[in-house]
Amino acid sequence: MFHKALWAYNWKHSKWPALLLLLIHLYYLPYDLFTRAQQQGKQLLDRLQTGDYYYDFYFYGSMHLLIQMAAIALLACSLLGWERTMRRTDALFSLPMPRKHIFWSKWLFGMTAVAACLLVSWASMWLVLTTTIHAQYQSFAPYHTYFLYCFIVLSAVFTLFMLAGALTGGLLAQGLLGMLFVSLPSLLMALITSVMQVHMSNGEQMWKLVHPWQKAADIMSVSAPLQEFAIQYNLAVGHTLFDTSMAPVQIDIPSPWLLSVPLLYSTVCALLAARLYERSRQEYSAEALLFPRLRPLVLVLAFLCCGLFGGTVSGLGSMASALSFYIGFTLFGMAGALCAARLLHWRFPRAAKQ
Secondary structure, eight states: OOOHHHHHHHHHHHHHHHHHHHHHHHIIIIIHHHHHHHHHHHHHHHTTTTOOOEEEEEEETTSSHHHHHHHHHHHHHHHTHHHHHTTOHHHHHTSSSOHHHHHHHHHHHHHHHHHHHHHHHHHHHHHHHHHSGGGGTOOSHHHHHHHHHHHHHHHHHHHHHHHHHHHBSSHHHHHHHHHHHHHHHHHHHHHHHHHHHHHOOOHHHHHHHHHHHHHHHHHHSTTHHHHTOEEEEEEEOTTOTTOTTOOOSEEEOOOGGGGHHHHHHHHHHHHHHHHHHHHOOGGGTTBSBSOGGGHHHHHHHHHHHHHHHHHHHHTSSTTOOHHHHHHHHHHHHHHHHHHHHHHHTOBOOOOOOO
């Protein structure tokens, strides 16, 4: 997995997504902090004569999480799905290295890219905070925790997309399945809540049943450690413009126990993805799913998910009833299963060899 040739291959074909990931982190973390320092400095100069100055600052862990996850998904797809779409797996598998080493080199390359991007952003943010007006009011200590949490969360997202790439035979299929893996707890909770709304008329009783499931879904979310992370300053400085004794209004750091969920995702999914990548067969590399034995499971899941969605849509109208729910469940479930069966047997077009 530490073969120089494999790392050179991964860098050649995934350097642009890795550099894009770095630019996104630099733009949304240190550069954003710098621009807000300029704004605070301008406000200070404008109100210097009156002494009426307020230091207002906020930072949330979920502010830029979506675009960070999108960049991570692009990096993972460039490592697995893109090479299958461009028909590069034949040359890769012809190298005198086991498939297990090939996969782990890709996984380690992605993890190294994530760590390097966050490390550069961490150093840049520290430099900006200690050399601008923020240094008069803020401490950098909470940001250490943020970058640790961010690395664990983004590593789990990357591993989930790598698992999707080990199961699928193309770029598009990997992206869609990876998004499904990442958002699965929230989607399931939304479907369960909608079904309960149709079958239960007592709102208070429904909330008592749904609330524990909602908490469990929030905890099982891969982004749970960053959802409640918050740093807020709202200081009325007054005439003492640079009073370093001021305390922040609110600093919320979620419990470290929440990190166990993304760590579990990373460990289990990485081992499973390596095993699947090692056992994948080349003759199915142009199909949406690389393992035909999983097709019945996919059809059942498509029937249930589409059926629940259809039942929810048909059961929430003005003429809502349990009968309308089950009619919608059956019709949408059958349509979803048929579409899934069609997609599973459709061979994705592949680019010419390069």
